[in-house]
Amino acid sequence: MSYRCVYVRSADKLSLKDNNLYIKNDQREVTVPLEDIAIILVEDQKSVLTTKLIASLSSYYIGLITCDEKYNPVSITLPLHMHYKQLHVFQKQLSVKKPLYSQLWSYIIKQKIQNQRKVIEMTSRDEFTIVKLMEFEKEVKSADKSNREGVAARIFFNGLYGKYFVRRQNSSDEINSALNYGYTVLAANMSRMLAMYGFNTILGIHHVSMTNNFNLSYDLMEPFRPLVDYYIYNHLDELSYPLPKELRIGLISLLQEPIRINDKIYRTEHAMEEVVLSFIKVLDEEDSRHISLPQVVERAEEDDESEL
Incomplete structure (x- = not known):
């Protein structure tokens, strides 16, 4: 069972790298195994998310929350048609x-x-x-x-x-x-x-x-x-x-x-x-x-x- 809630305050890009969430900005790079993640919350309105990452989040049933300029959550992205019944x-x-x-x-x-x-x-x-x-x-x-x-x-x-x-x-x-x-x-x-x-x-x-x-x-x-x-x-x-x-x-x-x-x-x-x-x-x-x-x-x- 996934357990980590990933909070992204500032990032240039979020992408997929070897089944890991790969977060990059000017100061550092971070990777988190997708299998460990339950929720990702992204506050930075300038962040770029790759479509490959978004598709992979669905495979792992990871919820993606994005925020407005006041940091208020305004959208939730969830997988579609992933259950066998x-x-x-x-x-x-x-x-x-x-x-x-x-x-x-x-x-x-x-x-x-x-x-x-x-x-x-x-x-x-x-x-x-x-x-x-x-x-x-x-x-x-x-x-x-x-x-x-x-x-x-x-x-x-x-x-x-x-x-x-x-x-x-x-x-x-x-x-x-x-x-x-x-x-x-x-x-x-x-x-x-x-x-x-x-x-x-x-x-x-x-x-x-x-x-x-x-x-x-x-x-x-x-x-x-x-x-x-x-x-x-x-x-x-x-x-x-x-x-x-x-x-x-x-x-x-x-x-x-x-x-x-x-x-x-x-x-x-x-x-x-x-x-x-x-x-x-x-x-x-x-x-x-x-x-x-x-x-x-x-x-x-x-x-x-x-x-x-």
Whole structure:
């Protein structure tokens, strides 16, 4: 399993050399085996990438993220048609009955709210927020018809970042910009995992946006979002816009953070694969109870039996 997240801040050229990523600029040259790489994030807008390299990235299921002039991730490149049962998987996705996805979505949202509560317990310890999140988790219904996710998110963000904070998808304020950056990195890795197993990321469980090619990726990454929220809380004094290099690297490194699934500790990158594998079982057996979802852990729990 690949594990490295390659951050390219400045490079004249990225190319392929003996199945290695070859990075060259005025000061030095670097090679990284493709088989070790999970994600490549390129910030330099002047960098040249060869088509041979891009084609090879697909063969190794490597996600390529490119950024704008403010260092915001703006595109994700993933392999197409690389799974041996691509049509079979696609037909499975198309044939899913609505009640299955409705129940599955309720499990996802319950776990997301539980992870948000865990983050509050580890950070602000705001008692009102903790109590409300516990209530909202219990109130989640099939398909989250009462929108406990949205209500919980508002309470959660106010309890974490202050009562005047408003979460915005497209915003250049310091906190929202940092959150968007981190969420994009998580979504890129989830998309990579889904592509590895032949899924069409446009067909979501709950998200059905006609303009989002990664509806399924954002559905399955929902319980992972609190990892980003927690990181940003611990670096609030360092935030600025554009986001500082050290924090950009830190957010990319969240893919190596520990998280719990089924009483085992995994790196986040590998935990996402466990989620995708369990999603396959959900579809195969038409039973949403097979889904495996991540639980945020405290640092002290990293010493437990693990897959790290």
